[in-house]
Amino acid sequence: MKYSAIKLEEKLAKFSEHWSPKIIAQMNDYHFKLVKFRGNFIWHRHTDTDEVFIPLDGEMSIEFRDGKVDLKPGEMFVVPKGLEHRPSAQNECKIMLVEPAGTANTGDAGGDMTAKDNVWI
Numbered sequence: 001m002k003y004s005a006i007k008l009e010e011k012l013a014k015f016s017e018h019w020s021p022k023i024i025a026q027m028n029d030y031h032f033k034l035v036k037f038r039g040n041f042i043w044h045r046h047t048d049t050d051e052v053f054i055p056l057d058g059e060m061s062i063e064f065r066d067g068k069v070d071l072k073p074g075e076m077f078v079v080p081k082g083l084e085h086r087p088s089a090q091n092e093c094k095i096m097l098v099e100p101a102g103t104a105n106t107g108d109a110g111g112d113m114t115a116k117d118n119v120w121i
Helices: 008-012
Strands: 022-027 030-040 051-057 060-064 067-071 077-079 086-100
Touching (some): 008 030, 051 060
Antiparallel strands (some): 022 030, 051 077, 060 067
């Protein structure tokens, strides 16, 4: 068997669109996804799961109805299930998300910004 590391920069170079997570690995029932942010996403919640945000390059915020958290590389934040939130980034930010397989990026909101599911790079 051949073992090799997943090279995050190589994976990030394979796409340019914003708000469209791409799966790079699976651990048990969880997906590790890369996504590029710029601007504001939509308000949404994930009623059945927490969601982990890990900035790799750039800075981002996660807004809540009663506050926000700012994140930069080397930091992470877990959004608890059921908590309405809106990710945003003034400039492009490259993020790793960790969430259960099959989790829609728009949670309960749906709509035009819902990314295709199960897209691997």
